[in-house]
Amino acid sequence: MIPFRFLHAADLHLDSRFAGLSHLPQDIRSYLRESTFAALGRLVGVATLQKVDFVVISGDVYDVADASLQGQLRFREALEELGRHGIQVFLIHGNHDPLDGPRLSSAPPAHVTVFGGSEPERVTARRREDGREVAVVSGISYPTSKVTENTALRFSRQPGSSLFHIALLHGNVDGDLQHETYSPCTRKDLIGRGYDYWALGHIHKRSILHEHPPIVYPGNIQGRSIKETGPKGCYTVDVSAEGGVRLDFHELDSVRWQVRELSIDGLNDEAEWTLAVENAVEDIRSETPQMMSVVRFRLTGRGDIHKVLAEKGAADDLLTELQRRETVRAVRKEYAGLVWTEGFSIETGLAVDREHLLLEDSFLGEMLRLAGHSGGNASELDELVATALRPMMENQELRRLLLSVGAEEKQEWLRGAAELGITLLSGLEESGGTPQNAAEEGKAYSAGDAGDGDGQQGREVEE
Incomplete structure (x- = not known):
């Protein structure tokens, strides 16, 4: 087998509208709207710097079926840049950007393969430096936004081919009930199809479901809500002459979402608590100095400070002040190191033995x-x-x-x-114990949630 390298990404959700964040200052909201495009630019950078032979994108290129003109033009620009470096691209469309969505009618560039929605097609991928055939890539797009059949069962290995086989599938493996069950299948279904690598999309949490063969969710390239925490990006995949696979993760996000726990244990008064929160903000700023962070603080522990949080509204007051400070940074265009406190989840109690x-x-x-x-x-x-x-x-x-x-x-x-x-x-008499972003759980979650785009109320993440 000829060794080669490819890049696996999914769930770009370009031009995500970050629903639920309309209350943010315009400068910060604009930066968030640009973050998915920034991640796409970094993806192109990784592909060229790592000298990958080709790129596979496993669905949900766009955030909505009716993709914006800006989103389509920015994606085409990225494809053309990859083409200038001789990098082939293979992609499928998912439930957010199905084939029946209204988009520009022009054909994709010659180096780009967009798989159809009827049956999995097979296309040969070549090594960039010498044009030698190295892999068979198969994929199937969503013809409409709701695909509920097990499309994995339609895939089959090309008879008589000794090339490495890659399958692109946008779906829910093993019935993850926290996500829409589009194109549902099991790991057993995938393993039994004879492919050497399953390039999955749809689930935004990065995970390797199986090692031999690799069944991989790279996650989305940019977090968009408090439910999409941690580094976001893509994998580069090295295939050896023996058919072995090595995966390397590359961070692409410019906005990092996180939940940070902060205990009130040992804090004696409001001033000490305020200082503890301010120090935590600065810790986050120093940990991620090159990107914007969005954080929700989980306040835990027991002590007299609980009364201050629950009865005096200290969390609301401090939240307003922290957000005011970061808004000043945003006005000065200082987005690197900006730490936006999305809210406080108050899970504290009065002191007890x-x-x-x-x-x-x-x-x-x-x-x-x-x-x-x-x-x-x-x-x-x-x-x-x-x-x-x-x-x-x-x-x-x-x-x-x-x-x-x-x-x-x-x-x-x-x-x-x-x-x-x-x-x-x-x-003990308490009135607290509820998560707050101004007063209650609903506001805390609405501050960071993207909605699911399918009319499902109360869901926090779009898949």
């Missing part, structure tokens, strides 16, 4: 011991949550949502229930 409560021969003590034990055992946690939520499971929509909840979120529910139990059963 938790260790003493754990030793008590009381209902509260027993409850805390049960919570602690179940929290450390995945199967017991699942059983506890399932028992508690059994009445809700009778509702089909609620059952679908509850089944999509992951282990981390269940842990949060258990922790929250334990904290509420301490509050109600220990005689």
